[in-house]
Amino acid sequence: MSTENEFDADMIETLGPEFTVFVGLLLIMIVPNLGNGTFRIPGTSIRLPWFLGGTRYKAVASPRLPGLLAVLTMAVALFQVVWYLLDASAADSKIISSENGIEIFKVNMFSRIFEAIFFAALLLAAIASLDRLPTGSQKSDDIDVLFNNRRQADFYILMLTSALGMSVVALAQDMFVLFVGLELASFSTYVLVAFHKETRAGSEGGAKYFIVGSVASAVGLYGLSMLYLWAGSLQFDALAAKWAADGASSLSMMALGFVLVGFAFKISAAPFHFAAPDAYSGANSPVAGVLATASKAMGMLGLMRVLLLITVPDADADGSAIWVGLLGVLAAVTMTWGNIAALGSENPKRMLAYSSVAHAGYMLAALTAIGAWNWGLVDNGGDAMDVVVAALLFHMFVLVFFKLGAFLVLGVLEMEGGASRLSSLAGLGKREPLIAVAMFLFMISLAGVPPMAGFLSKLLVIMGIVEVATGTGSLSAIGDAHWVWWLALLMVINSAISMFYYLRIGVVMYFHEPEEGREGALASGSSIRVAIALCAIGTVAFGLYGGELIELCRNAADSLQ
Amino acid sequence: MLVIVPILASILLLLMTSRLNPEAREKFGAPTRMAAFIISLAMFGVTTMMFLGQIGDVGWNNIEFNNFEFKESYVWIEQLGITWTVGVDGLSFPMVWLTTLLMPITIIATWNEKAGATYFPLMLMLGGALIGVFVALDMFMFYVFWELTLIPMFFMILKWGGKDRKYAAQKFFIYTFTASVIMLLGLLTMYFLMDTQTFSMQEMVVQASGANANGVWLGLEVQKVLFIMLMLGFLVKLPAAPFHTWLPDAHVQAPTGGSMMLAGVMLKMGAYGMFRLPISLFPHALETFQYAIMMIGLVSLVWGAIVCLGQTNLKKMVAYSSVSHMGVILLGIASMQPLGWAAALFMMFAHGIISPMLFAVCGAFKHHYHSMEIGAMRGMAKHSPWLATSMMFGWMASLGLPLLAGFVAELMLMIAYWDAYGWLIIFPGLVLAITAAYYLWSMQRTIFEGGEATQPPESLHGDPVPDIDNSEKVAMLLLAAFTILFGVMPWIFLDMMDMWTQSAMKFLFRLGGV
Incomplete structure (x- = not known):
């Protein structure tokens, strides 16, 4: 482990992906403004060209330019992160701290794999959005030249900002820094949700999401202040040490509860999920996909940091974490509620939103299992925690492919216009066989049918829970197993329930006649198809051969502590 | 490969x-x-x-x-x-x-x-x-x-x-x-x-x-719970009463090819899985649940057969007869004897050849007469002799006529069941009679009744009455040939099944037979 506290080349190297995103952000701000503008030296008539303003060059006024820049930025950042992850020397972590010793960022496998999730999701969404935004006012050519990529630039700036915020959350070693990152990402996504301002659903969803989100943030912030009151610091290490020394007090419990509300909103766990279906159905599909994958992973990251780093009991204390019961109930309610609500949704986007609630429930169940581990009684408690954390990481990683992919397919359909309804999927099997196949793969992957990636991830999560519940020794009666085993049972029953609504999509796609005026192939650009193809390949490939990724997730989980 | x-x-x-x-x-x-x-x-x-x-x-x-x-x-x-x-x-x-x-x-x-x-x-x-x-x-x-x-x-x-x-x-x-x-x-x-x-x-x-040799692997209670969880998956697939209701629906709606594969092989996955996992791993739990399995088997057998009696839809009748036959497999397992297990294995195999034939007949019926109702066609023996012959052959094989494959399995099962449960044999015995009843009754109505005076069915709308295609004839002939082959020479596969059950019994229960 090495510590750096000076801003120099070393730090830029350590925080390479983040700087890439930052540079990309600056480029999107500057490049579309380049023109033949000049600057007159005062008092003279000499005009120096300084390239900002004036009449913009043709190339930089292209509506595709901001999108391409964003795609390039995300691709480079993702490449850097993956390079880091595959590099053998990545095992040691680096800490960026301020001069008085306060740790700000910690770069290790764990934070990097989350960045890989964020960047992958945003990259796919950015690729998919290339053809998605309306270009220009179409009133006159002159105005078009002035305005025709303003909107795109705004969109991609927000996207990259949320990427930056998310990576700050991933790296943060201090609750306050984490909160700043969280807000940076959240505010960008609030705007992104409402970006579709022409539709009523867009503004409505955005407003709802913003109001509920800011209440959740405020509650979280209140919790933070109480945490500070309790421990005198917001450093993870300091909080963990304080917890280990003093144990839980009413103040710290309350503070923690408030902080958890903030994160529970992000992962859309019941009963904080009410804004999610509206937000998802109002946002355009790639953005909704990002909310369901990257944004959710960010919330999970916060939960993991808080619950696992601060409040997990020491290995020599016996018993389980203090929040196990609460989280268990939350998990059970969330997965069941999500699935049952999804059964009745006629809007496929709302259905996907509820399915995403259900998935949040599965992840909470896994977290419960970690907390339930009888730390004092079993030697390899740390191992079991790694296994479950790795399962969670794997789940969130592959979720990017099939959840986002499903949203992208809906995105293709949205380009025809009209609201998102189940019936707009009708006849997709005839109109676009390949897209329909991809959608079917995404659906059965979400449901957890082998050999898709969704099966492997669900298998890993259930395996983790069962391992915690039964231990690996011998168990004389099933009643002796920890009660989290029943969460696993509930999870498989929920998977079976979820089959209903996932299959229904397949049925509608293949066996309903297309609606009036919706026959024939879809007219749409190639970029979103490329993104869907990438998602489909990821879904199948990680399902058939997830070994390397599992290994990576295990290493990452190992570096959490 | x-x-x-x-x-x-x-x-x-x-x-x-x-x-x-x-x-x-x-x-x-x-x-x-x-x-x-x-x-x-x-x-x-x-x-x-x-x-x-x-x-x-x-x-x-x-x-x-x-x-x-x-x-x-x-x-x-x-x-x-x-x-x-x-x-x-x-x-x-x-x-x-x-x-x-x-x-x-x-x-x-x-x-x-x-x-x-x-x-x-x-x-x-x-x-x-x-x-x-x-x-x-x-x-x-x-x-x-x-x-x-x-x-x-x-x-x-x-x-x-x-x-x-x-x-x-x-x-x-x-x-x-x-x-x-x-x-x-x-x-x-x-x-x-x-x-x-x-x-x-x-x-x-x-x-x-x-672990089972000196005690109970994992403890009896855990074994029982795991046994139930595993068996549940296989029982639904088999399917056994009361989880069988998906089967008639699936069969009636499925295309002929789908039905043939579904009845021929997919149902056997359930029985195969039982032998491969729960039975091989949890012999103690199997002994505990012996009677429960027997009861489930008996209920499937009787229920399936009785429902068949009341069916007017040909394909649905065949589907319920599958449920009934799958009950036989459960009875074989529950007999806890090498002979009974071998009977179950051979039943899987024999039913795997016979039931595709039944569904092929149903498919041809649907294809050529556009109806599945048993009363739709009368006097088929005159109008379409090929189909009538195939139907008769399949029906006879399924009800267990000697020298055909199904008979071997049923005979073995009866012997093993008699040894294990004594007088309870009247139930399967009774079911054989019911089976014969519904098969003969449906045959009599479709093939023979009416004779010369019969009108072609209304569903044909006055078109000439067709017989089955050449491709269908080939398939029926092949299936019939294999049914006879394994009825006359069951030992082709029975020997290896027998070896497997004998050694499994010895291995699982440490003795030559129960």
């Missing part, structure tokens, strides 16, 4: 045809069918040569319990200890052979199926996945193929099915999926309770039997 080739070929064919426009796809049907037929025929050739000794020299009748031939093992997902392990033994080889036999026959029987460019690749995929289930020796791999069989079948019912196909296909998928996720949880719980975690079925059996 037998697993990978058909699946890859089917994906390739599906991808190739999915880009074509409808007209071109229509034209592509014939070459696709030819390709599928050749591949399935080649697979049949390979398994037959394996059996006859041209490929590998295996003493089929000497394979003991938990020994496997043609075993191959590769690492699949190293991090989880998952391997790609395949092999066959006396339990699985007859099933593999049966699958490869039925695939070409099904393709022949449904030679003129519409949208062939999609249908025949799906058939190949189904066959590959089924073989995968039977040869898998790794728990993970087993489960993957177990679920993979659902997907082609789901689409076959959906696309080529009858009026209520959507309902039937979803019911089929959801019933079996629900049961199998519970089975999955049972498998995983078992995985972690083992002394050394392994996904290899062979090692699991060794571990279990070692």
